[in-house]
Amino acid sequence: MTQSPLLPWDQSPDPRAILKEADPAVFEAIEKERRRQQDHIELIASENYVSAAVLAADGSALTNKYAEGLPGARYYGGCEYVDIVEQLAIDRAKKLFGAEHVNVQPHAGAPANIAAYMALLQPGDKVMGMKLSHGGHLTHGAKFNLSGKIYEFHGYGVSPQTEMLDYDAIRDLALEVRPRLILAGASAYPRKIDFKALRQIADEVDALLMVDMAHIAGLVAARLHPDPIPYCDVVTTTTHKTLRGARGGMILCKAEWARKVDKAVFPGLQGGPLLHQIAGKAVALGEALQPSFKVYAQNIIDNMQAMADELNAAGLRLVSGGTDNHLVLVDVTPFGIGGAIAEDALGRAGITVNKNLLPYDTRKSMDPSGIRVGSPAMTTRGLGQEEFRQIARWMVAVLRKPDDGELIASIAAQVKEMLAAFPVPG
Numbered sequence: 045m046t047q048s049p050l051l052p053w054d055q056s057p058d059p060r061a062i063l064k065e066a067d068p069a070v071f072e073a074i075e076k077e078r079r080r081q082q083d084h085i086e087l088i089a090s091e092n093y094v095s096a097a098v099l100a101a102d103g104s105a106l107t108n109k110y111a112e113g114l115p116g117a118r119y120y121g122g123c124e125y126v127d128i129v130e131q132l133a134i135d136r137a138k139k140l141f142g143a144e145h146v147n148v149q150p151h152a153g154a155p156a157n158i159a160a161y162m163a164l165l166q167p168g169d170k171v172m173g174m175k176l177s178h179g180g181h182l183t184h185g186a187k188f189n190l191s192g193k194i195y196e197f198h199g200y201g202v203s204p205q206t207e208m209l210d211y212d213a214i215r216d217l218a219l220e221v222r223p224r225l226i227l228a229g230a231s232a233y234p235r236k237i238d239f240k241a242l243r244q245i246a247d248e249v250d251a252l253l254m255v256d257m258a259h260i261a262g263l264v265a266a267r268l269h270p271d272p273i274p275y276c277d278v279v280t281t282t283t284h285k286t287l288r289g290a291r292g293g294m295i296l297c298k299a300e301w302a303r304k305v306d307k308a309v310f311p312g313l314q315g316g317p318l319l320h321q322i323a324g325k326a327v328a329l330g331e332a333l334q335p336s337f338k339v340y341a342q343n344i345i346d347n348m349q350a351m352a353d354e355l356n357a358a359g360l361r362l363v364s365g366g367t368d369n370h371l372v373l374v375d376v377t378p379f380g381i382g383g384a385i386a387e388d389a390l391g392r393a394g395i396t397v398n399k400n401l402l403p404y405d406t407r408k409s410m411d412p413s414g415i416r417v418g419s420p421a422m423t424t425r426g427l428g429q430e431e432f433r434q435i436a437r438w439m440v441a442v443l444r445k446p447d448d449g450e451l452i453a454s455i456a457a458q459v460k461e462m463l464a465a466f467p468v469p470g
């Protein structure tokens with residue numbers, strides 16, 4: 045019997061060379077984006093660089109496969125190999141986080157949250173979540189988001205004095221609102237979250253507890269941030285932020301919620317899972333189980349501390365006075381500018397950040413008082429505390445003179461030079 049021609053994947057023609065020939069326009073834009081990533085200091089707190097292994101899994105033939113259902117129980121034939129991949133992702137996530145049940149199919153963090161709400165809530169139910177303006181996420185009940193349209197969200201925030209979560213105020217609100225669900229987790233909060241305290245509040249008012257650990261999942265995996273899983277009914281996360289995997293989402297839950305969660309993801313919200321992305325999640329979860337990932341996560345925190353020290357010493361105000369995790373919120377108004385000018389000037393110097401509202405900000409979201417700065421991506425590229433201090437000094441110089449084109453051009457050149465020694469993986 046003759047075999048149909050199929051080269052082993054590692055001996056197949058280079059897919060990148062094929063793309064270049066087949067579609068030069070798309071290839072060229074990708075190539076420019078690769079160059080941009082190499083030559084810029086990436087401080088957006090939600091971004092990271094995946095390994096070459098994750099990238100290969102992402103760009104694999106698994107994108108061709110339909111596999112509605114779960115491993116071993118699909119609505120399509122030919123799923124025997126994608127079943128292996130999805131089961132590996134599930135088993136690794138369970139092991140990494142000590143979760144009773146995991147669904148790895150959510151296409152991203154936002155649909156993971158919507159599916160979790162569908163599993164836990166009825167339309168119109170009351171939910172408490174962190175206000176967007178204090179660091180929460182759009183999917184935590186913003187008026188213009190599906191979450192805010194379907195459920196009755198009540199926002200809590202940080203204390204005006206400490207700029208940290210005020211658990212007494214959260215308890216007071218819970219006693220008043222009597223929510224079905226208390227939701228915690230943030231996109232712009234530089235401190236640890238006390239999940240045990242939130243569980244106590246939830247128990248007192250007979251509410252469920254859900255945590256969205258999208259930003260901190262990598263720190264939780266490394267046991268460098270308090271672990272929400274023991275306290276929560278359901279935990280959602282992205283897989284591409286500090287966890288450093290393929291772009292996507294994941295839901296972890298207690299066994300009693302397993303069926304409802306699985307049904308909410310499919311057929312409740314989504315159709316076929318993205319198996320190539322799930323392969324990328326599996327590879328990344330395998331990486332996160334290695335001892336080297338713990339070192340990486342510790343470096344994220346150490347690097348952020350070094351940068352925060354420098355920024356603080358230069359007279360920029362850090363929200364809550366500092367950070368325990370991978371990000372800081374920097375008030376740039378002491379330098380007489382707002383977040384929009386800061387973001388733009390740093391961008392011209394080759395340093396990418398995002399402008400961000402600060403808690404109780406009196407400025408508008410298109411030009412808020414602050415910027416959000418994170419260390420996960422550059423830590424992946426191997427930068428250490430010395431480099432983070434140097435970057436902070438460049439940032440201070442730019443923010444002091446955002447109109448000085450010559451200064452900014454000279455810093456941009458130094459940025460490129462520093463980064464030559466730290467290639468982007470893949």
Ligand SMILES: *Cc1c(COP(=O)(O)O)cnc(C)c1O
Pocket residue numbers: 090152153154155157180181183229230231256257258259282292293
């Ligand atoms: C990033 C983020 C999300 C959304 O993830 P996407 O993959 O962008 O949909 C949800 N919740 C929190 C807290 C986040 O930071």
